[in-house]
Amino acid sequence: MNLKSFIRDIPDFPSKGIIFKDITPLLKDPAAMKLAMDALLDLVGNQKIDKVVGMESRGFFFGPLLALNLNAGFVPVRKPDKLPAEKISVIYDLEYGTDTLEIHKDAIQKGDKVLIHDDVLATGGTAKATCELVERLGGEIVQCNFLMVLDFLNGEEKLRAYEIRTLIHY
Incomplete structure (x- = not known):
């Protein structure tokens, strides 16, 4: 079974000129989802x-399943004002502007071995910001793990300090 065959291209989403990699066909097929997991x-x-x-939000599809299978906890990193308890945040650069991510202050303990997961590595900004949050809380990043990477966007450059593992390359 080829996982790429379950990822469809959506032209001009979310804006003109972008080809969005849609994983919903993979998510709706139990055998493909199990293979990916x-x-x-x-x-x-x-x-x-x-x-x-x-x-x-796309790190929420496989992230909790990975945690369950690894006998680990799952920690969501969210956009501003989505987490209810005390949190820390990081502002990071986008191609045009900035964005913010937040994590609960008590989510990571000093010395925790952490796996960062997202479904796609594009420019690397979100993953790098997430690594910064985890390290500020004292976590040790063991690996950054992705379903797919868009190689032409060079996101791995921002994550050179970490072990990066990916299933699919575009």
């Missing part, structure tokens, strides 16, 4: 993971 787990290997951190 098992392959993502294989990327981690036998490394000890205490927390899996997933970014809003």
